[in-house]
Amino acid sequence: MSPSDGQLTGGCQCGAVRFSARRLGRASICHCRMCQKAFGGFFGPLVTAFGVTWTRGEPAWFQSSNKVRRGFCALCGTPLAYDFGASAIELSIGAFDNPELAAPTIQVNPADKLSFFDNLMSLPTRQPGESPKADEFKLGLVSHQHPDHDTEHWPPAEGFAA
Secondary structure, three states: OOHHHOOOEEEOOOOOOEEEOOEEEEEEEEOOHHHHHHHOOOOEEEEEEEOOEEEEOOOEEEEOOOOOEEEEOOOOOOEEEEEOOOOOEEEEHHHEOOHHHHOOOEEEOHHHOOOOHHHHHHOOOOOOOOOHHHHHHHHOOOOOOOOOOOOOOOOOOOOOOO
């Protein structure tokens, strides 16, 4: 799937909010403290999106500063949007059905970058078979997450607890 396929769709983890975008612009990771808190992570992965349509539900909004509001799913909490009042908004890269379409090309707000960030890729990686308990846990895991594509109905008949 490529951006020219017109499949610039995504949504929250539970499926209550879905979106489509006509075109993507610059993808970035933002190290500012507000993005760290909004995403509950080390950075905020965002891509500028043009022609955004909310195709199922709409995000709830939090005015995180005097200049920015952030959209998220009110049911599952997935961060979805960063709106600073321009002609386009920024969408969470991880919320896309195919996040590979929005590979970051720049890091912004480096003053707030966490001191250990640049060394994360050098951490050891646990391979399958190295931890039988972790392997067993993963094998028994049943995801209730919305699939990475549009669905005709929401919520699903089973597998979702609001």
